[in-house]
Amino acid sequence: METILVVDDDKDIRExxxxxxxxEGYNVVEAENGEEALKKIDINTSLVILDIMMPKLNGIQTCTKIREVNFVPILFLTAKGQDSDKIIGFSAGGDDYLVKPFSPSELMARVKALLRRHLVYTNNMSVKEDKVNNIIIRDLIINLDEKSITLGNKQISLTPREFDILVLLASTKNKVFSAQNIYESVWNEPYFSISNNTIMVHIRKLREKIEQKPQSPEYIKTVWGMEYKIE
Structure with missing residues (x-):
């Protein structure tokens, strides 16, 4: 039984x-603000549904702190529906974003999709112990079995989405991927023009983590504005 942490200062929404x-058979843990959420999240938490506008510690701050130690999927559920709000949410490490008021059927569809992707991400593939399943590009080593990234002698921490994007680009060096290619491959959802912002944010965060000079990247190259490849 998956455990879902619901974080919202509105008691009616939590109920x-x-x-x-x-x-739907999920175990639910409640928190009425970010500080309480950080105390209640643990290794059994499979998903966090997170409001943004909360006292003490808002949703963006809470998401950032969770991402420092945990790759659990985070779904923002909030009344803040501007594109700029969504970009901030994704930049903080959110995996999905749903605006209030919401459709219960759409919420459940997104919850199930996030849990399904998380299960695939966390389950190790069955491989022989003496096999190392790595993608190596110069000083960048992507361990597909352990879902880990090493750059030189430094371990790099990525979110599940960032990892999936990097693997997609690195699996076929020099192949050019459009923003639509990346979004539909990683998110497994239909692509819309607003998805460009999501891809740009994730590419920027990836570069900040793996590039020595993010403004002059050595690994993730931009081609024709909204297309990307790894050389």
């Missing part, structure tokens, strides 16, 4: 989410 999620 509604608890009813919806428990009806």
């Amino acid at each position: 509604l989410l608890m009813i919806l999620l428990q009806s």
Whole structure:
């Protein structure tokens, strides 16, 4: 039984989410603000549904702190629906974004999609112990079995989405991927023009982590504005 942490200062929203999620067989843990959420999240947490506008510690700050130690999927559920709000949410490490008021059926579809991707990400593939399943590009080593990144002698921490994008680009060196290619391959969802912003944010965050000079990248190259490749 997956455990979902619901973080919202609105008691009615928490109760509604608890009813919806428990009806689908999920275990639900509640928190009414970010500080409480950070105390309740643990290794059994499979998903976090996170409001943004909360007292003490808002959702963006909470997401950033969670990402320092945990790759659990995070779904922002908030009344803040501007494109700029979504970009900030994705930049903080969020995996998905749903605006209130929301459709219960759409919420459950997104919850199930995030949990499904997380399960695929966390399950190690069955390989022989003496086999090392790596992608190596100069000083960059991507260990596909351990889902780990090493650059030189430094371990790099990536979110699941960042890891999936990097693997996609690195698996076929010099192949050019459009923003639509990346979004549909990694998110497994239909592509819309707003998805460009999501891809740009994730590429920027990736470069900040693996490039010595993010403004002059050695690994992830931009081709024709919104297309990318790894050389």
